[in-house]
Amino acid sequence: MKFDKSTRLIYYSRYLETSIWNFKMLKIQIVKTIKALANDSRLNILEMLASAEQHFPEAQSDVHKDGVCLGLIAEKIEMSQSTISTYMNKLESASLVVSKRSGQWTLYRINHSALDELIDYFQTLNKE
Numbered sequence: 001m002k003f004d005k006s007t008r009l010i011y012y013s014r015y016l017e018t019s020i021w022n023f024k025m026l027k028i029q030i031v032k033t034i035k036a037l038a039n040d041s042r043l044n045i046l047e048m049l050a051s052a053e054q055h056f057p058e059a060q061s062d063v064h065k066d067g068v069c070l071g072l073i074a075e076k077i078e079m080s081q082s083t084i085s086t087y088m089n090k091l092e093s094a095s096l097v098v099s100k101r102s103g104q105w106t107l108y109r110i111n112h113s114a115l116d117e118l119i120d121y122f123q124t125l126n127k128e
Contacts, residue, residue: 026121029094029095030118030121032093032094033094033095033096033118035094036090036091036093036094036096037094037096039087039090041077041079041087042087042090045087045088045091046091046096048068048073048076048077049067049068049073049097049108049109049110050110052064052067052109052110055076056068056072056076058072059072061102061107063109064109065109066100066107066109067099067100067107067108067109068107068108068109069105069106069107070084070085070088070105070106070107070108073088073108088108091108092108095111095114096111096114096115097109098110
């Protein structure tokens with residue numbers, strides 16, 4: 001299928017608009033992620049979830065696959081469940097954790113793919 005010059009320009013223009021929009025969305029997500037990490041308690045939670053087997057041996061599920069109950073996180077951090085819930089919502093909004101409902105509990109686990117993307121982004125900034 002052949003396109004005339006004006007059709008090709010329209011498609012290229014749409015491609016550029018999409019690329020620019022995707023780049024802006026990436027930057028917005030990175031800012032949201034950095035803001036989520038800017039709190040010491042949220043950073044501690046993330047570190048604990050990264051090595052959940054070590055920090056939550058009393059969990060009754062596969063913490064790596066399923067996640068950790070909000071109540072256990074609140075006990076470890078020694079904060080109220082409502083505060084931890086707010087922190088977890090912020091981390092989830094930044095795509096740093098993934099939540100899963102299991103009956104009356106909400107289980108949280110680290111989102112490794114989002115962390116990998118964040119690491120990749122910062123590595124592109126570090127190239128000489």
